[in-house]
Amino acid sequence: MRSLSVWLSVALATVVIAVPSKDGAHKLKESIPAPRGWTKSAPAPADHIIELRIALPQPNFAELERHLYEVSDPFHDRYGQHLSKEEVESLVTPEPESVHLVNEWLASHGLYEDSLSRSPAKDWVLVKVPVTLAEEMLKTEYHVWTHDASGESVVRTTEYSIPEHLDDHVELVQPTTMFSRMRSLKTTFHINDVQEKVAAAPAAAPPISIPSASGGHVDASCNQTITITCLQQLYNAVGFTPSTKHGNEIGITGYLEEFANIQDLQSFYADQRPDALNSSFTTVLINGGLNNQTLSEAGGEANLDTQFAYGLTFPTPGTFWSTGGRPPFKPDTITTTDTNEPYTEWLDFVLSQPKLPQSISTSYADDEQTVPASFAKRVCAGFAQLGARGTSLMFSSGDGGVGDGEEDPALQECFTNDGRNATRFVPLFPPSCPFVTAVGGTIHVPETAVFFSGGGFSDLFPRPAYQELAVTKFLKTLAPGTYQGLFNPNGRAIPDVAAQADLFRVFLSGRPVSIGGTSAAAPTFTGIVSLLNSARLEKGLPPLGFLNPLVYAIQALDPTAFNDITVGNNPGCGTPGFNATKGWDPITGVGTPNFGKLKDIVTLDFLHIPGL
Incomplete structure (x- = not known):
């Protein structure tokens, strides 16, 4: 230091x-x-x-990176010994x-x-x-x-x-x-006036047998509508109540004038989480961010993120950051200021805070190739600083399959942006940053990969060591020459994990709506991580921090801790995309979480577990 x-x-x-x-x-x-x-x-x-x-x-970022990997590696004797704000700042x-x-x-x-x-x-x-x-x-x-x-x-x-x-x-x-053109990641968004009937119709159907679920089954209604109860059942989290005594918190980022509406949150709680009624979250405004509570101005993305993340983790305190600014603007007499990506505005703010939420979800991204390499690497380095301080960062992996983020494959433009106009799969940033956890999407029960789940390989960041074993195994399953030239087989692979990503029942402007996208998967997985942090903190253990080295280590030693998704593909760029398969794949990563098994693992002292 x-x-x-x-x-x-x-x-x-x-x-x-x-x-x-x-x-x-x-x-x-x-x-x-x-x-x-x-x-x-x-x-x-x-x-x-x-x-x-x-x-x-x-000049000392390499040293910060060394610290990050040491405190995030369950095999290292420094695991969990996160750095302070001052220690991180001294290294950058x-x-x-x-x-x-x-x-x-x-x-x-x-x-x-x-x-x-x-x-x-x-x-x-x-x-x-x-x-x-x-x-x-x-x-x-x-x-x-x-x-x-x-x-x-x-x-x-x-x-x-x-x-x-x-x-x-x-x-x-x-x-x-x-x-770049920053956007929220949602593939479907529609008001469903018959939502009440749709949700109730399957109630008489027998539950679906899922051995890894809580009680070994999931309500049949979850194949039509995803609720908090569905996620708790499917991911084996029924009956766990997080503690509020040990400082655990969860955060959601909001951009592009998205406002999380409190009245809608109460409607959601009345519908799905009545014990949380009259509770709320803290809104923090950054860089001119706003908090418009007019019901008609509620944001679908912001409501989705807050309702499910906070609904899963109640009574854990939650923070919603409303960050102003976006790169595109209309050059007129009213709008006179042009801005950078608001990720950096948010990073500057949170890095200045002495205390941070232990788990944070973001559902916004750009095509990686539209972000200059120098800028992407510096933003990624900012995420590394948060990881070193003990914060887990989740980003949705995208909604264009292997394409450029457009939900409709017919609208995808899968060409390089370097003047060559060569055909190429289009990974997204920040999910391609190796210091964040990228979350892909699934659908239905039993789970299959949802077709729009973003995934692939970075053209900017090399594959990190923590992915080497799992990703190499996947690459060996591809027939020689598969998609040759369309992706970088040596790049950081996306995603790392997955969660449900469609048919989420959300309240928006006073009405129930159905929303889908990996923007739903990210807050869902973040909610599970927050529950794991609560269990660790209650045992006197530090928060999980940067997750990826641990995720891949657990998947290698106990594959049942994640629900392996082996059906589905993610078409894009005029191709069928990649296939879900046994082990890691570039649609669902290592799979969806089994909270019960993960809790048993992460509440132990890793350094004294035989074989880990």
């Missing part, structure tokens, strides 16, 4: 008023071809405001020289400390500037680009440069070359 003198040097470097100086020669930092599906129109308005986000290198804080030189560069353009903001570890610098100044600083030209299919617009450039002497001190600057 860094000494006090280093911290003092960094602190002094952040407040020094640098003497303005000329930038000198510039060096090209990043250049991309014109992005596919976007049309460049007029030059960006000179007074349009851009919030530049400047990343300084994290930039060198004082980098801070000083970037300060000097900004000051040369009239940007001093009072006009800047910084991330908790000082590894990001944010400054709002007009387009004219951004163009001067980065020796580039910004234009308004319009997405052909949606009509959404962004102010972006396809290349930028920085002063040559800063090349080793600035990792990236955005928004510049990022043409």
Whole structure:
């Protein structure tokens, strides 16, 4: 860990008023071809405001990664010994020289400390500037680009440069070359006026025999409508009540003006969880996020996530973060600010908090290829910081099968975005980040892989060691030449796990609706993880933290701890996609959770379990 003198040097470097100086020669930092599906129109308005986000290198990130894997590996004697906020920050804080030189560069353009903001570890610098100044600083030209299919617009450039002497001190600057279109992941969403009849119709049918379920059976109604009771039965969690005495919490992220409605939550509780009536959750607003409680403004995604995550884990305290901002904007006189991906705004906020929920669910993503590699890697590094502090992060794997996230295969455009327009499967980010747990989807009882479950292999992140055994086994099942050139067999494999992902009974604007998508699977699996954390904390054990090394270790040693899904496929890009099969597969990962078995495993001291 860094000494006090280093911290003092960094602190002094952040407040020094640098003497303005000329930038000198510039060096090209990043250049991309014109992005596919976007049309460049007029030059960006000179007074349009851009919030530049400047990343300084994290010289000791490799050390942070080492710590992360050691405290997340059930075979390691440091398992569960998560780092503090201060310890994590000390490992990602930039060198004082980098801070000083970037300060000097900004000051040369009239940007001093009072006009800047910084991330908790000082590894990001944010400054709002007009387009004219951004163009001067980065020796580039910004234009308004319009997405052909949606009509959404962004102010972006396809290349930028920085002063040559800063090349080793600035990792990236955005928004510049990022043409992503963040979206929530839901494949079906429809108001069902006959929902009451649909839910009640199968009540007389005999229960479905499922040996791994609580009591060995699941209500027949669960093949038409998924409720909290269905999930508790199916995932062997009936009868477990989490404790509120040991600090366990669960968090849900909300983006794209999605508001979780309290009145709808009470309707949901009255319908499915009456013991939770009159309870609620904490809403935290980030980056101009809102909390519109007008019933007609309720968000389907936000309601789905909060109702099922908090319904599964009641009475565990819950937090819903409403984060403002999105990359696309309409360039008019009302909207004058262009923003980065709101993941980073959320990350800056939560990393600054001394205490974090132990499990967090996110149901939003971009096509991996639309996010610049430098930016994706830095965001992924932010997720690693949360994991090192003991937080489990779940992301839905996508709703386009092996395609680009479009639910309708006929609308998928499975082409590379690098100017070659080559046919390629399209993984999503952040699920492709190796430091998060990607959640795929299933349907019906007995469970099969749901056709839209996103899955495949990252083109950006290499396969992590914790996946090597399971994924290699799967790849050996493929016939030689299967989908050759369409995916990267050496990439980080998606997803890691799965859960039910369709026919969820949610209340929206006062009415029951049916919602599906891996956006339902993520909060469901997160709820199970939260219950596991409650069981561990009650035993005096630390929270699970970064899950993946443990998930794959358990699956290898006790496959019955996850319900292996062996039926189904995830078509996309004009192909049948991959098949669900024994063991790990790129549709459902290692399978869906058996809470009862997992609880028995994770409440033991791993280091003293024979064979583990």
